Amino acid sequence: MGGDRTIRVFLVDDHEIVRRGVGSLLDEEDGIEVVGEAGTAAQALARVPALAPDVVVLDVRLPDGDGVTVCREIRSLLPDARMLMLTSYSDDEALYGAVMAGASGYILKQIHGTDLVGAVRTVADGRSLLDPESTSRMLKRLREDAVRKDPLSELTEQERRVLELIGEGLTNREIGARMYLAEKTVKNYVSRVLAKLGMARRTQAAAYAVRISMDQG
Numbered sequence: 001m002g003g004d005r006t007i008r009v010f011l012v013d014d015h016e017i018v019r020r021g022v023g024s025l026l027d028e029e030d031g032i033e034v035v036g037e038a039g040t041a042a043q044a045l046a047r048v049p050a051l052a053p054d055v056v057v058l059d060v061r062l063p064d065g066d067g068v069t070v071c072r073e074i075r076s077l078l079p080d081a082r083m084l085m086l087t088s089y090s091d092d093e094a095l096y097g098a099v100m101a102g103a104s105g106y107i108l109k110q111i112h113g114t115d116l117v118g119a120v121r122t123v124a125d126g127r128s129l130l131d132p133e134s135t136s137r138m139l140k141r142l143r144e145d146a147v148r149k150d151p152l153s154e155l156t157e158q159e160r161r162v163l164e165l166i167g168e169g170l171t172n173r174e175i176g177a178r179m180y181l182a183e184k185t186v187k188n189y190v191s192r193v194l195a196k197l198g199m200a201r202r203t204q205a206a207a208y209a210v211r212i213s214m215d216q217g
Helices: 016-027 041-051 067-077 092-100 113-124 132-149 157-167 172-179 183-197 202-216
Strands: 007-012 032-038 055-059 082-087 105-108
Touching: 007 016, 007 041, 007 113, 016 032, 016 113, 032 041, 032 113, 041 055, 041 067, 055 067, 055 113, 067 082, 067 092, 082 092, 082 113, 092 105, 105 113, 157 172, 157 183, 157 202, 172 183, 183 202
Parallel strands: 007 032, 007 055, 055 082, 082 105
Antiparallel strands: none
């Protein structure tokens, strides 16, 4: 956010003392104005769209819902609003949920006042705010999710080859002959492939292999 435009902030926290403290801190800053506040998810969803603030400072835990859901709904209504999640707890699940819901930053309530002001200015400028440790955990979670969404990434090269041959309708003996393996070894490979793919029957694996082949072809 460039120029001399005032950053309009809305506060959402179920603790009045926290809202007052943060509100007073931000109102004392040049170029920042607190335009409204709410103590519940329902109040936030009712008031924020009408005020269209630049930044919403939002508690992760609310008495009638969670901040992540509120974040997602506000972002759907106000795509340009920047969401800054404020919480008392370092919670990886909440961090992941907040970022996936479109939050620009995630900070703990123990943050120093000047750092909170800086965080508001940072997200208002369109930048994200995650400390290096949180970013590292976030990237690790995203990588793990990507692996879960692609079961093939769990298979070894040999197991993928076995899956391909299952898809061609070959028996264990025929797969063994093709790959120069003992039939018992192939049987073990098939068991591992089924386990990794979360399947109970060979026919499921065969259908899956055919579908992959068609997608790649």
